[in-house]
Amino acid sequence: MSAHTDRIRISKLLSLMLRHTPQDFALALDSEGYAALNEVLAAVRTRIPQATLEDIETVVNTHEQDKRRFTISEGEIRANYGHSLNERIRHERATPPAVLLHGTSAQAVNLILREGLQPMKRQYVHLTTDRALASRVGARHGPAQVLTIDAFSAHAAGIAFYRANEAFWFADRIPKQYLLRRT
Numbered sequence: 001m002s003a004h005t006d007r008i009r010i011s012k013l014l015s016l017m018l019r020h021t022p023q024d025f026a027l028a029l030d031s032e033g034y035a036a037l038n039e040v041l042a043a044v045r046t047r048i049p050q051a052t053l054e055d056i057e058t059v060v061n062t063h064e065q066d067k068r069r070f071t072i073s074e075g076e077i078r079a080n081y082g083h084s085l086n087e088r089i090r091h092e093r094a095t096p097p098a099v100l101l102h103g104t105s106a107q108a109v110n111l112i113l114r115e116g117l118q119p120m121k122r123q124y125v126h127l128t129t130d131r132a133l134a135s136r137v138g139a140r141h142g143p144a145q146v147l148t149i150d151a152f153s154a155h156a157a158g159i160a161f162y163r164a165n166e167a168f169w170f171a172d173r174i175p176k177q178y179l180l181r182r183t
Contacts, residue, residue: 060077
């Protein structure tokens with residue numbers, strides 16, 4: 001198996017462990033979504049025995065770098081976003097840029113424009129400042145649409161925003177009146 005294929009497998013496994021079902025791997029996440037890196041490595045090795053700490057670090061630092069899916073800090077690792085866990089991962093509130101973008105599928109646009117953006121099966125609505133990234137995210141389920149959000153006005157009205165990482169911002173929800181247009 002190639003190193004690239006192993007990195008993809010490790011990335012998908014880390015997402016499963018740290019975003020969706022840590023209990024299936026006997027992992028305990030703290031309130032910010034962190035787990036002990038040595039415990040995560042042991043859990044990864046149950047599925048990919050040849051995996052090393054260096055492999056995990058390589059995935060975190062180089063695999064789909066624009067998305068910044070994971071963070072390693074002080075011997076712990078977490079998924080930065082996309083959690084579907086029952087217990088909400090805590091993030092600090094932050095002041096967003098004036099405009100944010102949300103990538104979605106063409107079939108979801110009318111519902112979103114009618115009801116606003118909801119987190120659906122995730123803990124937060126995911127937003128970005130990167131148009132290409134928003135388009136790529138939106139294209140996962142067919143032709144992509146990119147919605148423009150008036151984050152300045154939403155924030156001024158009390159909508160909470162959180163900085164996930166360099167690529168992504170979160171919100172609890174975005175009411176329809178802050179959706180400026182689709183592009």
